[in-house]
Amino acid sequence: MRTKIVAGNWKMNKNAEQTEDLINELIDKLPTDTDVKVVIAPTFVNLASAVDHTEFTKIRVAAQNMHQAEGGAFTGEISADMLKSIGVNTVILGHSERRAYFHETDALIANKVETALKHEMTIIFCFGEELKDRSTNSHFNIVEGQLRDGIFNLPESAWSNIILAYEPVWAIGTGETASPEQAQEMHEFIRETVRKQYGSQVADDVSILYGGSVKPDNAKEIFSKPDVDGGLIGGAALNANDFVGIVNAM
Numbered sequence: 001m002r003t004k005i006v007a008g009n010w011k012m013n014k015n016a017e018q019t020e021d022l023i024n025e026l027i028d029k030l031p032t033d034t035d036v037k038v039v040i041a042p043t044f045v046n047l048a049s050a051v052d053h054t055e056f057t058k059i060r061v062a063a064q065n066m067h068q069a070e071g072g073a074f075t076g077e078i079s080a081d082m083l084k085s086i087g088v089n090t091v092i093l094g095h096s097e098r099r100a101y102f103h104e105t106d107a108l109i110a111n112k113v114e115t116a117l118k119h120e121m122t123i124i125f126c127f128g129e130e131l132k133d134r135s136t137n138s139h140f141n142i143v144e145g146q147l148r149d150g151i152f153n154l155p156e157s158a159w160s161n162i163i164l165a166y167e168p169v170w171a172i173g174t175g176e177t178a179s180p181e182q183a184q185e186m187h188e189f190i191r192e193t194v195r196k197q198y199g200s201q202v203a204d205d206v207s208i209l210y211g212g213s214v215k216p217d218n219a220k221e222i223f224s225k226p227d228v229d230g231g232l233i234g235g236a237a238l239n240a241n242d243f244v245g246i247v248n249a250m
Ligand code: 13P
Pocket: 009, 095, 167, 171, 172, 173, 174, 175, 211, 212, 213, 214, 232, 233, 234, 235, 236
């Protein structure tokens, strides 16, 4: 049985007070009897307070990034140990904004994955094609390459700590969503690619999230697809009613 997950990537939004307010609203409004795992990823400086505020709730807190080194002279960076020490056990890695704006390569992301696993963290591994890849019909190749170069070096045992998040870059923050059929087609391809590499147990157990302009009004149809196990939500995660609406659509 795969875990259903709805995760909110808050990106560089919400100051300390706004983070607390949004969490309080989520605690009030999220259903308590759901089997959906709810994750929020506020910005680094608000992680510790987010962990405190969600302690007796079902909300789990993730970081949006981390550095690959254990520590040392890396001004401005955050290590896995620092995250673990405040109770953050999940990290988003490979987000397309990290790849595009901060020049993170597949090799660097693979390095971060390795470090996170050493610290027994759960990884939300993001990947997805750009518009030019889709228009040249190379989206499957690109996605396969990102999986191969980012996580296919891992031993099978590591996969219980891996959540996949397919986020087509052209659908992120654009209001443009992959159609439910496009999402299903790619998610099925991803699962089959994992199956070829690792076998059926890993492929059937890994949760594959869709990300890219998911909103309360399109979530249900996307989530109804058999290989879509949840969502990684950007803009709509910043509003409690929208985010709760998406969780309820799962
Ligand atoms: P949007 O939901 O704003 O398109 O962002 C998706 C995303 O990048 C989540 O990581």
